[in-house]
Amino acid sequence: MKTNTRKLALNSILLAIGLLLHQVTPALGLPMQPDMALAMLFTIMVLNKEDYKTCLVAGIITGIFTALTTKFPGGQFPNIIDKIVTVNIMYIMMYVMYKLPILNKLNSKKQDMVITAVLMSLGTLVSGCTFLFAAQILVGLPGTFKALFLVAVAPAIVINLVAGLFLFKVVDISIKRTSYARAK
Secondary structure: OHHHHHHHHHHHHHHHHHHHHHHHOOOOOOOOOOOOHHHHHHHHHHHOOOOHHHHHHHHHHHHHHHHHHOOOOOOHHHHHHHHHHHHHHHHHHHHHHHHOHHHHOOOHHHHHHHHHHHHHHHHHHHHHHHHHHHHHHHOOOOOOHHHHHHHHHHHHHHHHHHHHHHHHHHHHHHHHHOOOOOOO
């Protein structure tokens, strides 16, 4: 029971940090912004790699948080849809990657960093495209899909990769220093 309480507290703190990062991240030109809450969502997923329910709940909560803080007009439902789709696709990808023989040759820290890098980049791509498709269907886009992809999603992939790996490393070091038992 103590471990579940610790896991719940850690995930809650990481979700709150993701919310704050999403709130303070400036928009890039158009009414779009890089989704820094995704970085924390993917960090939670790697930390809870054996627990699908925790990952799904974190995805839903991240969707709600980003819907509350979105700067995209009418972007509330597209944010929720994109987080639910993204967390499911990325969880399957993460599960498969942890089973790959080539990654099993790496120690667990390097394995987690490689998988985190893939989740940060491909997950941001999936999330951005899903958001744009959902927004296009539900509320319309303030430009073409291609233009918004190039202006918002492509830079967000790079930003989330760099910032996400940094955040993951900070969280990993913090967990080690507090002697919190992570999932193997």
